[in-house]
Amino acid sequence: MSSKKLNRRDFLRYGLAAASGLALSACTGAAAPGGNAPAAGDPTAAPADASEAPPPAEGKTITYWTFWNQYANAVKVFEPALQSLVAPNKVEVKTGVQAEEVFLTAVAAGTPPDVGTGHHYIDYMSKGQAVEIDSYAALSSVLKPDNFSPAAWGGQFYRGKHYGVSGIEAFVRRGLNYNERLVTAAGLDPEKPPVTWDEMLIWHKALTVFDAAGNLTQIGYDPTDAEGGLFATADGSFIPDSWGFKWFDVKSQTFNIDTPQMAEGMETLAEFVRIIGPDNLTGMRSVEGQGSWGGSFNAEVQAMIVEGYWHPGETAQEKPDVAKLNRATWIPVPESRRGAKVQQGGGHMVLFYKGAKNGPEVAWPVAEFLNSKEHCDPVFSSVGWLPDYKPYLATVDGSAYPGLDFYLKSVTEANEWNYPLWCEIETFVGNQYNAYFEKVYRDEMTAADAAAALQADAEKEWREAGYAS
Amino acid sequence: MAVASRKWPRLSRMQRHDLFYGVLFASPWLIGFVLWTVYPIISSLYYSFTRYDLLQPPQFIGLTNYINLTTDDDFFLVIQNTLWWVILSSPIGVASAFLMAVLLNSRIVARSAFRAIFFFPSIVPIIVVSSVWAFVLNIQYGAINATLRAFELPTIPFLSNPTVVKPTLLLIHMWMQGGAMVIFLATLQDVPRELYEAATMDGAGSWSRFWSITLPMCSPVILFNMVMAFIGGFQNFALPWLLTQGGPNRATEFFAVFLYRNAFQYLRMGKASALAWILFIVIVIFTVMLFRSSARWVYYRSE
Numbered sequence: 001m002s003s004k005k006l007n008r009r010d011f012l013r014y015g016l017a018a019a020s021g022l023a024l025s026a027c028t029g030a031a032a033p034g035g036n037a038p039a040a041g042d043p044t045a046a047p048a049d050a051s052e053a054p055p056p057a058e059g060k061t062i063t064y065w066t067f068w069n070q071y072a073n074a075v076k077v078f079e080p081a082l083q084s085l086v087a088p089n090k091v092e093v094k095t096g097v098q099a100e101e102v103f104l105t106a107v108a109a110g111t112p113p114d115v116g117t118g119h120h121y122i123d124y125m126s127k128g129q130a131v132e133i134d135s136y137a138a139l140s141s142v143l144k145p146d147n148f149s150p151a152a153w154g155g156q157f158y159r160g161k162h163y164g165v166s167g168i169e170a171f172v173r174r175g176l177n178y179n180e181r182l183v184t185a186a187g188l189d190p191e192k193p194p195v196t197w198d199e200m201l202i203w204h205k206a207l208t209v210f211d212a213a214g215n216l217t218q219i220g221y222d223p224t225d226a227e228g229g230l231f232a233t234a235d236g237s238f239i240p241d242s243w244g245f246k247w248f249d250v251k252s253q254t255f256n257i258d259t260p261q262m263a264e265g266m267e268t269l270a271e272f273v274r275i276i277g278p279d280n281l282t283g284m285r286s287v288e289g290q291g292s293w294g295g296s297f298n299a300e301v302q303a304m305i306v307e308g309y310w311h312p313g314e315t316a317q318e319k320p321d322v323a324k325l326n327r328a329t330w331i332p333v334p335e336s337r338r339g340a341k342v343q344q345g346g347g348h349m350v351l352f353y354k355g356a357k358n359g360p361e362v363a364w365p366v367a368e369f370l371n372s373k374e375h376c377d378p379v380f381s382s383v384g385w386l387p388d389y390k391p392y393l394a395t396v397d398g399s400a401y402p403g404l405d406f407y408l409k410s411v412t413e414a415n416e417w418n419y420p421l422w423c424e425i426e427t428f429v430g431n432q433y434n435a436y437f438e439k440v441y442r443d444e445m446t447a448a449d450a451a452a453a454l455q456a457d458a459e460k461e462w463r464e465a466g467y468a469s
Numbered sequence: 470m471a472v473a474s475r476k477w478p479r480l481s482r483m484q485r486h487d488l489f490y491g492v493l494f495a496s497p498w499l500i501g502f503v504l505w506t507v508y509p510i511i512s513s514l515y516y517s518f519t520r521y522d523l524l525q526p527p528q529f530i531g532l533t534n535y536i537n538l539t540t541d542d543d544f545f546l547v548i549q550n551t552l553w554w555v556i557l558s559s560p561i562g563v564a565s566a567f568l569m570a571v572l573l574n575s576r577i578v579a580r581s582a583f584r585a586i587f588f589f590p591s592i593v594p595i596i597v598v599s600s601v602w603a604f605v606l607n608i609q610y611g612a613i614n615a616t617l618r619a620f621e622l623p624t625i626p627f628l629s630n631p632t633v634v635k636p637t638l639l640l641i642h643m644w645m646q647g648g649a650m651v652i653f654l655a656t657l658q659d660v661p662r663e664l665y666e667a668a669t670m671d672g673a674g675s676w677s678r679f680w681s682i683t684l685p686m687c688s689p690v691i692l693f694n695m696v697m698a699f700i701g702g703f704q705n706f707a708l709p710w711l712l713t714q715g716g717p718n719r720a721t722e723f724f725a726v727f728l729y730r731n732a733f734q735y736l737r738m739g740k741a742s743a744l745a746w747i748l749f750i751v752i753v754i755f756t757v758m759l760f761r762s763s764a765r766w767v768y769y770r771s772e
Contacts, residue, residue, distance in 0.1 A: 100733050108523040123736060127524035213621060216609065282629030282717045283608030428735045438718050442631075464537050465737065466520050466528070 059089035062363045063356070065116035066168065067103060069096040070317075070383050077378035086365050112353035114363040117168065121234055124351055125158035126424045131352035134162045136360050142368045142389075149411060151345020151419035152388035155234075158422050163351055167370030169385040170347030171393070172407055173227055173235050173308035174418075175328045176200075182207060182218070182303040182325075193329040197242075197268050200304075200332040204272050207303040216280040219296060221304040223269035224285065224437070226294045228306030228331075231433035232426040236344040238306065239265035241418050242333050244340065248423045253467070257429075258455035260448075264334065267447035270440045278442050298322055306331055308347075309408075312401035313384015328403035330410075343414035347388055425461050432457045517742035527739065534743035543719075543727065544744075551724040553635060555702035555755075558642050562702075563694045566646035570653030571683065584654070591647030599711035602641055603628065628713055631720035638708060638721060649694045656690040657683065685768040692759070692767050699755050703748055724748055 072095040082091050094113070097103050103118030107129050124130040137143040145153050148166055156164035180190045186206040194200040200221065207220030223229060231237045232247065240247045243261035248254075273281050284296065294311065296302035298319040305311070316323035333340045350367050352360045360367075369375050371389040379385050384401060386393065398405030423429065436450035445453070462468055480488065492499075517534055519527035538544045573584050590598065605612050606627035614624040627637040664682050673681065684691075706725035709715060715722035715730070728748070732741035 104523070104733075123522075123524060127522060129524050213618060215618060215624065278717070279608060279626035279629040283626060425735070431730070431734065435719055438716070442718055444718070460540075461735075464533075464740070465522075465735075 059087065060358055060362055062086060062089055062091045062115065062358050062366055063094070063113040064091050064350075064363075064366050065094045065097040065103060065113040065118060067097050067099045067118050068169075068383075071095045071168070071379070073382040074375075074378040077382065078375045081372075081374040082366065082369055085369055089362065091366055107353055107355075110355045112356050114356040114358040115350050115352050115360075115366050117348050117350045119234070121164065121349065121351065121420075122158070122422050122424060122426060124353070125163045125422070129354055130158075130163040131354055131360060132161050132163060133165070133352060133360055133364075136364050137162050140364075140368060142371050147371075147390050148388050149345045149390075149417075151343075151417050152347060155346035155420045156349055164349030165351075165367040165370065166347065166349045167367070167375075167387045167389070168348055168350070168379065169310060169383075170349065170388040171309040171386040172388070172410055173344040173347065174241060174331050174342055175307060175309070175311070175403070175407055175410070176304060176331050177297070177307050177311050177326055177328045177403055178203075178304045179297070179300060179322065180325045180327050182300065183327075186303070190327055193327070194332050195330070196335045196338055197332050198335060201268075201271065203304065205275060208275055216276060216284065217301070219276055219281070219284065219302040221272055222276070222281065222285070222296060222302055223272045224281070224434070225296065225302065226305050226307050226311075229434075230430070232421075232423060232429035234346060234348075234420050234426075235308070236346065236418050236420065238331075239269070241342050241344055241416075242331055242337075244333070244337055244342075244416065246421065247429075248421045250421055250423075253462075255455050255458045255462070257458060258452045262451040262454075263446075263448040265447075266437055266440050266450055268334070270437070270447065273441035274443075278438070308344075309404065310383075310385055312403035312407075313380065313386075315384075316401045317382070317384055324402060326401075326403040328406035340416050341410070341414045342416045342418070343410050344418040345388060346420040424467055425458065425465055428461050428465075429454070429458050513742040513745055516739050517746050519739045519742075521739040521742075522736040523738050524736070530739070534740050535747070537740070538743065538747070543722075546719060547722055547724055547727040550635075550720065550722055551703060551705075554638075554705055554723060555699060558639055558705075559695060559698035559702050561639060562642055562646050562698050563649060563691060565643040566649035566694065567653050567687070567691065569646065569650045570657055571679070573650070574654060574657040588647035588651055590645045591650075595707040596711060598641070598645065599708060603712055606637060629717055631716075631718040634713060634717060634720050638712070641708065641712075649698070652690055652694065653687065656687050660686045686770075688767040689769055692763050696756055696759055699759065700752055703752050703755070 075093050075095060079091075079093060082093075097113075097116070097118060099119040103112075103116070104120055104123075106112050107118075107124065112129070121130075133143075143165060149172075152166045152170055156162055156166055176193065178190070178193060183190045183203070186203075188203055188206055194203050204220035207218065208216070209218035211217050221228075227235060228238050231239065237247055239262060243265045245256065245259060245261050247257050247262070249256060276284075284301070294305055294307060294314075297305040297307075297311075298315055300322060312323060312326055312328065315326055330341050333342065350370065352363060352367070356363075371387050371392060373392060373395070376387055376389070376392045380396065380400075386396060393408065393411075396404075396408060398408045432454055436445065436454050439445040440447050440450045516527055518529060518531055520530050520533075521527035569587050573580060573587065577583065604610070606614075608614055608624055608626045608629050611627070613627070617624050626633055628634055660683060664686070665678055668678050668682060704725050705723050706729065709721035709723055710726055710729070713721045715726045724744070725748075728741050728744045731737040731744065
């Protein structure tokens with residue numbers, strides 16, 4: 001008669017069988033939305049059998065992702081209004097979604113959010129991952145060209161097709177901000193900020209401070225920081241903006257980097273770093289809080305910074321005492337361009353992603369909501385951001401944050417506008433620019449050679465990445 | 470001529486039963502190995518012959534990715550940086566681990582505490598190590614430079630000068646040799662005492678005992694640690710990425726950093742896959758060379 005006792009071998013065998021069963025059942029999961037099975041709560045989906053119970057009265061879940069962490073504070077405030085707008089559907093908002101590790105991976109894996117912003121706009125638009133929204137925009141009362149600046153409106157398009165919905169953080173990107181207290185302490189007049197690079201250099205020298213032992217204690221202007229350090233990004237390119245040229249011709253898809261203006265720009269900015277000392281600058285930027293975007297201005301170890309409209313508001317959230325001292329004006333230009341008042345539009349936008357569970361037919365209200373007062377008020381008050389949406393901008397108080405008024409007025413006063421050029425290899429070009437600029441300020445290369453090398457690198461990458469016709 | 474056919478041994482019912490359950494129990498690992506190791510390896514080989522940006526289907530372009538690298542100045546800069554690192558960091562790292570182990574194998578006060586202290590850096594997450602060193606070594610606010618400044622001595626741009634940054638990373642690398650040190654320590658404790666006793670009776674001094682007994686007896690483990698150091702050296706990523714992001718002036722742009730940049734910043738996955746395969750071939754060549762040379766300097770007790 002066989003023993004009823006469970007021996008070790010049987011225990012393992014049954015255990016394995018049970019575990020395998022569990023694993024298999026877990027793998028099968030629920031019917032995938034978008035499959036043949038009707039989605040739960042989909043009001044358009046009829047039950048397969050009349051005898052079956054009707055689906056519960058709940059809607060679809062729209063996923064909305066953004067890469068910003070600080071946006072979470074505003075989400076808490078506007079979420080009830082958003083949920084009520086999309087009911088019976090609901091929105092699952094995720095903030096702080098890492099742009100590469102999570103967002104890009106999700107898009108590449110075919111599991112993107114329905115709507116969201118995760119940088120890489122040009123990659124998603126140019127590589128067929130973003131949904132064209134021309135038909136939705138045509139019916140929208142929000143997404144109309146008159147409601148946006150030409151730069152922000154143009155930034156939503158790629159090769160003539162409409163992909164993006166400008167919003168969340170999308171207002172103008174150019175302004176020279178300076179710390180009134182530091183400027184006054186250096187014997188400079190805060191009422192007469194620099195207009196040209198020659199004047200800027202005078203301020204830089206006065207505001208760059210070393211201690212008795214020759215150690216750097218304060219920077220006047222760091223040309224690698226924030227918007228002033230950008231080249232070939234969705235936020236534009238600083239040297240081409242200031243020196244008045246376009247580094248990439250979208251129509252002919254050719255590069256225009258090897259120019260006298262580019263060389264002059266690199267050499268001019270390199271001089272600022274030489275005064276600080278290249279090693280000092282690298283050391284200063286590598287410290288947390290002073291290496292991060294704009295952190296040195298907030299720490300009052302940098303007196304001037306080129307930033308967008310968000311600078312007054314963000315500084316007020318992060319360092320209210322420093323924000324009170326903030327003043328803003330036009331970015332400097334070369335003497336030959338004195339009088340140019342340069343502004344850059346574009347900013348951030350949300351895209352709809354191919355392969356998402358819900359397309360614009362379901363998620364569109366979320367995108368439109370981003371320019372509503374219910375959304376923009378909490379974002380402005382808790383983070384300091386603005387959309388480039390004229391009806392809302394008309395309600396904004398320019399005195400809310402010191403320096404903000406300059407940006408609001410700049411929309412009508414600017415006489416030169418720039419917009420995102422959407423070059424498919426912009427990340428590569430931007431990184432190469434940083435590398436060559438460092439060679440220039442370390443005197444390993446002339447600025448003219450650097451501009452030529454950057455042009456050659458861009459053209460080579462363009463060919464190798466498969467964009468050359 | 471008849472071809473001799475190899476026949477599998479006929480298994481008994483019990484053996485088949487055991488084989489079935491053996492394979493079944495090992496299957497989670499086997500499936501994982503095939504899915505997460507074999508498949509990515511084969512895929513990357515295929516991708517290296519394609520133009521692939523993650524977001525669009527790969528396009529076959531043959532050897533173009535490999536050929537393009539031959540005219541890429543950055544690639545050669547990266548090779549230079551990586552060879553500098555591997556050739557110096559591997560022997561220096563292994564030597565420092567071995568010397569630490571020898572010291573900690575001797576009779577010293579608070580030996581266990583010292584062993585724990587020296588081993589500690591190897592169990593601290595690399596992100597923490599990097600953050601701590603970034604603050605310690607910073608030219609403006611770092612502890613070392615603050616001390617130098619207090620004595621009115623010139624500061625040292627450890628992480629911000631292209632000439633100084635690589636030796637600085639080398640020092641941090643030496644500090645992180647706790648793992649190799651523990652392996653050496655175990656090996657040193659396995660060296661038969663009677664060998665030292667016999668040598669002492671024959672009049673051998675401490676240097677002779679180290680040179681003629683300790684070193685040869687540990688040579689297989691030195692080989693192992695050297696192989697691991699070479700492989701790790703070629704794949705060096707976390708420390709330069711977290712501390713310097715490949716700078717200053719691209720002085721720490723090592724192979725893995727360059728590969729990462731191409732794969733995840735420029736979305737040039739095909740080029741990055743080609744780089745990965747070149748790295749693999751270089752590592753194989755270096756490892757084979759090391760094993761070939763081992764016949765001259767590695768002593769196995771069984772020989």
